[in-house]
Amino acid sequence: MKSSRRFPILAAMLMAACLSLNAWAQTPAPATRSAAPAATTAAPTAPAPVGGTSGATAEYRLGSGDAIRISVFQNPDLLLETRVSENGTITFPLLGTVRVGGLAVSEAEGRIAEGLRKGNFVKQPQVTIVVLKVTGNQASVLGQVNRPGRYPLEVADTRLTDLLSTAGGVTEFGGEQLVLTGTRDGKPYRLEVDLPTLFAEGGRAQDVIVQNGDVLWIERYPRFYIYGEVQRPGQMRLERGMTLMQGLAAGGGLTLRGTDRGIRINRKGADGQVQEVKPAMNEVLRDGDVIFVRESLF
Incomplete structure (x- = not known):
């Protein structure tokens, strides 16, 4: 009598399990993973063209010599680690030679997925490319x-x-x-x-x-030169907007025999010829100027 009561219960449990299994089978497959690698293997990214407004949506474009890992979801036999050849191609199982050089990571993923789909090798291929080492860019x-x-x-x-x-x-x-x-x-x-x-x-x-x-x-850095009756003659760093007075100070100032009268600057002109300039103390120095400080006659 007890065993006869168990059959309805077992039948109900079996039916519930079938319904659960059917619902699981109809669940959509996971979405294709993005080209961004896991945290342990950060995918390098390459520069977007000049003038790009933001790097947030920019993707790395594969170059010759780049080491990459290619995987296909639920197809471990298609896992491949390889390098992009000098002519921008790789050799992938079932597909042979595939050109990926110059493509963004997502574009290369799509090209491999399309080849697997058109060849009826994988019905819904989900391809992931991880850049292991950057040498192409x-x-x-x-x-x-x-x-x-x-x-x-x-x-x-x-x-x-x-x-x-x-x-x-x-x-x-x-x-x-x-x-x-x-x-x-x-x-x-x-x-x-x-x-x-x-x-x-x-x-x-x-x-x-x-x-x-x-x-x-x-x-x-730009430089000027100072010699004659100064404390520290030689080559000096030319700071932006530096005047003759500041240049003399950089050289330690005049010696006891030096005079600020008759100072000359030898300066190369636009035609390449050296000209002698009689500067004022507020004269702005230029790169390559040569300052000569004369000795006082009195």
Whole structure:
């Protein structure tokens, strides 16, 4: 009698389990993961084109030499770690050669997924690409910086100041003029930037986004030379807006035999010829000026 009562209960439990299983089967598959890697393996990002308004939506564009990991959801046999070849291609299982160079990470994911779908290898492929090492997108920093060299562009909106910081900043001999050269839209590109203005109001516009192949050059600081009857003759750093009087002070001032009368400045003109200038004490010095202080006759 007890066993006959259990059958309705067991039947109800079985029916509930079937309904639960059916509801689970109809649940949509997880959405395609974004190209952003896990926290333990941060995906580097490359610079967006100059003029981009924001790096928030910029994606890394794969370059030759980049090391990447490709995985397909629920298909562990398609897991692949490889490098992008010099001609921008990779060899992927079932698909053969796939061109990914120059594509954003999401675009490369879509191209591989499309190949798997069209070949009927995977019905709904969910492809994820993680950039393991950046070597394809780099910029060089030369001149008066603490660590000159070639650096990978690991952030989507790597800007001029970011690259300069990566190189350790400007040395004590560095000037205030930066020169960024490269190519934009297939044409030569050159930008001269006054470093202090980057931190002034509105200076963000000059803090441009760096692109692959760019070269940043930091010139040596401007100088002037002083000799004759001064305490410390020699080469001096030319500060912005420095006058002749300030230049004399930088040289320690005049000696007991020196006079401020008859001071001469040898200055190179626009035509390359050296001219002798009879300056006033408020004369603004220029890069390369040579100051001569005469000896007093009395």
